[in-house]
Amino acid sequence: MSTASLGSRDAKLPDELDLLIIGGGVMGLSIAYNLARNHPGALGRVAVVERSYLVSGASGRNGGGLRMQWGDAGNVALMRESIELCRHLAQELGINLWFRQGGYLFLARTESGERRLHRNVAVHEQVGVPTRLLAAREALELVPQLDVSEVRVAAYNPEDGVVFPWPFVWGYAARAIAHGVAIRTHTSVDALEPDADGGYRVTLSTGERLRAARVINATGAWSVGINRGLGIELPNHPHRHEILSSEPLKPFLDPLVVDLETGLYFSQSTRGEIVTGITLPDPPGLVASHEVELGSTLRFLSNVSRALIRVMPIARHLKPLRQWSGPYDISPDGDAMVGPSPDHPQLIQVCGFTGHGFMMAPAVGRMVARWLATGESHPMLERWDPCRFRDGRQLRREDMIIG
Amino acid sequence: MSERTFVCRCEDVTVSELEHAFAAGLTTIEEVKRYTGFGTGPCQGKECMAALARELVRRGLATPAALRPFTARPPAEPVSFGALAAAPDPYVDPLPSRLHADPLGDADPLADAQEPPST
Amino acid sequence: MSRQRPLLVPATPATPERPGGAAVHLRFDEALIEARASDTLATAMIAAGVLMTSRSPKYRRPRGPYCLSGDCGTCLVRVDGRPNVRACMTPVREGMRVSSQNSYRPKQLDPTQLVDSLFPGGIDHHHLMVRPRIVNQVMQEFARNLTGFGELPEGVDTCSYEYLAHELPVLIIGAGPAGRAAAAEFEAAGIDHLIVDRLDRAQLAANVDATSPEPPPHPPAKLLANTGVFGIYPGPHQVFPGRERDLALVAASEHHATVERLHAFRPHHLMFCVGSRDPMLPFPNNDLPGIVSARGLIRALRRADARIAGPCLVVGEGPWATAQRDALDQLRAPHAAKVELVSPTQIERAIGGERIEALICHGGGRRSCALLAIAEPPAPAHELAAQIGVALRFDGGGFAIERAPAPAPHGRCGELGGTSLWAAGDVCVGVDPASGQAAAARDGARVARALVDVLAAAPHELRDATHFAPASPPQPPTLRERPVVGDRFAEDPP
CATH class of the missing domain: 3.30.9.10 (D-Amino Acid Oxidase, subunit A, domain 2)
Structure with missing residues (x-):
């Protein structure tokens, strides 16, 4: 076990980033891992910043259930993919997931x-x-x-099945780090300011200042604060x-x-x-x-x-x-919000999973990484467009929400 | 029998497993708990928390002033689901007892679940 | 009958005046154990030399009672069909059926004990046998069957459940020296109060150190024994604006053989007199059955009116350890070897199998023992206070409650909604080996007097408020059956 495999408060961050992922939960780390593993080099310098330790947030607090039994065909297919990925994920990540x-x-x-x-x-x-x-x-x-x-x-x-949630997070983190992603823990993003060229200037709680061409908000229930700081109003809470x-x-x-x-x-x-x-x-x-x-x-x-x-x-x-x-x-319609934010195309939302993000993270991480690296979309990404509320395209409501 | 030094006997966490966690950069009690499973067994840290805290200080990995226990979570003593199920839900059932002078005043909105409280 | 030589013997024979010595018979796995009515299950087992209660979840090592005070997790046994019962908190009853848990019988032939030898370097459960997938699946299934403690309950006698709500001026948690001294002050001042303790009356009486220079007062009048406070919660109204002063909700469970009573206390003043716990000392093979906490053993012996009959060593240093050794030596049978003190720095390792046999000291010395009593300085029992965010500080031994400095009244440690919080005794000041329990009792009395002064200055209604519990005797138990939420799937999605 090397010192940095679970992220570190001392991990060095480049001044210029191609992609900054805010939130070291399962969603952010799954995206980081899938990007680094499946699309090496596609996005250059990638870093994850986590305000506390790994598994401190919702990823460390959920019940660890994974089910295909949803009410909507899109979610059923998504979870079938996620569970299929989980069958071999322990071997892929090199850590016991107790799936x-x-x-x-x-x-x-x-x-x-x-x-x-x-x-x-x-x-x-x-x-x-x-x-x-x-x-x-x-x-x-x-x-x-x-x-x-x-x-x-x-x-x-x-x-359908159950897992122990924590090692997912550690496994994604360790493999992402092995593929060159920097993971900084115990550091929060204090300010995010749009740059003239569409990127963002980032101020961290440590006082560091970075530039990121693209930013992913993968902070789940904490995402509202970051969005409001930029004037982005989304209806998740x-x-x-x-x-x-x-x-x-x-x-x-x-x-x-x-x-x-x-x-x-x-x-x-x-x-x-x-x-x-x-x-x-x-x-x-x-x-x-x-x-x-x-x-x-x-x-x-x-x-x-x-x-x-x-x-x-x-x-x-x-x-x-x-x-x-x-x-x-x-999320008010039970569907996640994934994709460019209203008026902020370089700020990507990956939130609003309504208590079911953990089980979806394996499939979502792969899908979002592919979209970031190649531009290839997915029916769920179109459905999860964060602009749907502003544009009045709120179409369906998934109600098989448990817990 | 192998020779092992235990810090948490409920979950079989040995000193060498703690050392792995320390080497991975985890030096708060909360993080060590998450990674090793320390303190998550039947005693919920009552036996082992002090031993880990003393170990962290002894090794210079934490200062006494910065040390915090991991989050204390109920129940601290055994209670059965059967007994818990006997407790009414205060948002549905009226309060079962009152002081002579109810500091909340007479209008207790939560005695009636349908009425939101007046603010 | 167990063929082991007894480790504990009764201090006095049974007489009509001391029925605590009457014989009680119980079965532990295959062994028939003759205990005394004053025994707990743990002392009965130790007396009979039957120390192993279970195998540990990962390394499959034998485990037995350690703290003898209800804190540690390793004296859990199955009692009359009920899993995970604390042996140290359970008085013996005639005909009790007790079994060890998480082990295959006969214990000597349990094949899973090989795990300990097969992984001498330890098991990293995160990275054990991850690949290939088929091996991983077999390992997971194996692990699943080795962890878990206790089978589902079976043939459990009908147990009824009751609920009682109380609103009261003062609630004291813990009837040790500090709590008792405080209760005596409230009694004298005529302030209605209640003192709760998880221990039973016999154990509370035994915990009083009669040799202490100023023995704490007798059991308080308003004592609710067998009642463990398990949670302290913000008052249920506190979430609403304007209701921030709602009283805290202190939840406790009162255990008896056939009834369990859930208490919901809403105190205006809550006093933590919860004392301290006995931590484990790390040294090789410190998990062997027969390694117990010194203070726990002293208290268990006093309660059971028993004496040490087997070889017993105390590990520790400093005045605390010396005091424990002295107390234990007082509690040994006349024929037993003197109880001696060993410094932790001398210990190389403990050896034994299903129970400890000896300490191996640096330089090769071997010191036989059947009981090894750990006399580490106690750690404050901070857990309940920590649940509601009371300030704590690491005092070198554990996490102690940090009380507010003057000019705050002595003992104030915060508030939760409309409930003021107070603390006294070991949980804030630590134990003082020199003064025994007197220091804690003095502190408890001092804090109680400060609280009496606060109440004297309080509005009239509050000062005169009396303890109110609605139903007495409690109504027969009902499990309330009603839908928790409505039929949320009644309508089709739009």
């Missing part, structure tokens, strides 16, 4: 949920994803601890989500289970912990903030416990080990 394809099991307890799963399965079939509908009894065979008395139907794709992991138990749970009606999800990590979270409505009257807010609540614990026990009664005798929170970067 395990135990499937995702969606449970529907209402008529509308049932209709929803039927519709999903039809979409998945068109894309070629092997999701199948299960009767309650079949769901029980997959997870004998479930209480399926209320379950009307379930949907199961055996190729941060939202605090809580999650917990339980005491470690011997393996008993293969799939990640989702209860559609409560937005509860739970899976078992390689270390045996049950990792679980839930969709929790904001307290009535709460004013949305543009600042990232973290912190844990008893309210989350009690709601997630109630929902978990309802679906898996044995859980009442189990104990949480720790709870934490992370920010979702919510």
Whole structure:
């Protein structure tokens, strides 16, 4: 292990950059890695700047689920690609990712949920994803601890899976560094000013001043601050989500289970912990903030416990080990914002992934790197155009948002 | 039995594994925790945090003034999901108790989930 | 019966006056263990010489109880079908079925113990067997089966769950010397308060050092034992403008054999008297069963009314270690060898298998022992205060609460919403080996008097506010079943 393989607060940054990636989360690092590996030399000097340590943000706080079971064909195909990449990514990156394809099991307890799963399965079939509908009894065979008395139907794709998120970030970082990318940690971007030739003058928290021909804003829930500094108004906003992991138990749970009606999800990590979270409505009257807010609540614990026990009664005798929170970067239509910013063609947004960026990062990193290096687009990039809100092209809404 | 010196016995983190993390440039307790898994087992750092802090200072990798523990996350003591599920949600259920003089005043907007609080 | 020679023996025979000595029988894996009613599961196991509770997740090494105070993670056993139960916090009961976890039986033949020998240089779990993919997958499946502690619960007796909410002027966390002294002050001043502690009453009584120059006061009147505070949260209204003074929410779990009660306290003043923990000392093979914390062992012996029967060494230096050695030597059976002190600098390594056999010292000296008591200076139990961002400083031993300097009242360490925070005792000043528990008790009393003064100057309603808990006795448990969110998939996407 060389000193610099996880980035460093001492990493040297060139004064002139062809591409500056702000944000050392999984998205920024996946782009950096794919650029350096698949398109060497295409963009010259590339650097990543991270305000804290690697995995300090949402990439280090998520539940590590990867699923193809989306409601929209574009997302289904994207995630099929991402999961296919994950199958060999540990070997490619040279680090254990603890990727395990135990499937995702969606449970529907209402008529509308049932209709929803039927519709999903039809979409998945068109894309070629092997999701199948299960009767309650079949769901029980997959997870004998479930209480399926209320379950009307379930949907199961055996190729969905879970990972341990942190080594993705370290693996991308180490390989990107090996390919010549500079990764500077514990350094934030204090100011970004447009240059006469379309690039940006960058001031770092260390006092350093750089020039970057192009800049990627891959700071997720923190992206609003950077955008506002340049007068770019995008409708994404941060939202605090809580999650917990339980005491470690011997393996008993293969799939990640989702209860559609409560937005509860739970899976078992390689270390045996049950990792679980839930969709929790904001307290009535709460004013949305543009600042990232973290912190844990008893309210989350009690709601997630109630929902978990309802679906898996044995859980009442189990104990949480720790709870934490992370920010979702919510986009109003559930779709990400990827591409040149309104009036700022050299500032590329890669944000708005609405809590699902981690699972998409392998495919998105490859796609964005290809587009940056060769100009080759992708249907999702057209759909994710950050200018769509300004131009009134807000077309669809993905609503299979879990947690 | 191999000879090993443990700093975190829950997650089997040895001194030599800490040294790997130090060599990779990770010298805050939070970063070492993330990379080695130190402090993430059943004790949640209660046994090992002080040992790592003392080690960092002893090796000159951190100054006492700059040392911070990793983020403390509930629960600090065991509690079952069953007991947690018994707690009402304050945004849905009325508050179960009041002081004689309620410092919040009489109009408690959160007693009724439908009404946003008056500000 | 276990064939090991006992490591602990009862101090006094059972008599009608001291029923704590009555025999209790329990099964630990294949062994039948005869314990005393005053034992915890951990002391019963140590007494019987059965020290191994589990194998570790990665190197598959034997592990046993260490801290004997509810802090470390290695005395977890399966009790009557319930996984991951702390042996040191569990009183014995007749007929208890206890099993070790994360190990294959018979323990001596567990093939997974080979992992320790196969990887003498250590396992880098990030880079272990990454390539080729097929090997990686086999390794991952193997790892998945070796980690994880405890099987799912099975045949667990019906346990009921209750919820209680309280709003009260003063809540003290920790009924050690500082907390007790503080409670005595509040009692004298007529201020309604509650003191909670995760330990049971027997352990709290045993933790009082009777030899201390100024023994702390008797158990406080308003003590809620068996109650572990697990979280401190901002008040639920604090997120709203104008409600920033909402009281903090202190969540605790009260454990009994068949009922677990969740308490939600909303105190106007919250006092941290949480004491300190006993850290591990790094030296080769410091994980062997039989290596325990000295202070934990002293307290466990007092509680169980037991004496050390096997060879016992204390590791440490300075006045703290000397005090622990002296206390342990007082707690040895007449026939047992004298408890001696070893300096950490002398230790080359510990040796043993399922339990420690000896210390190997530099220069080749071998010192046999069945119990090795670590007497490292304790570290403040900062975790609860850290949850809510109370200022901490590294004091050389651990992270201590930093109290506000004068002119702030003595003991103030911040506020959370409308709740003022206070701290006293080991958690801020560290332990003082010379004065025993008296220093912490004096500090607790001093902080309580400062808080009494603040309350005297407070508005009338607050000073006269009394502790209020709504339902007493608590209602039968209900698991509230109601939809947490509505049917958010009711409508088709546009």
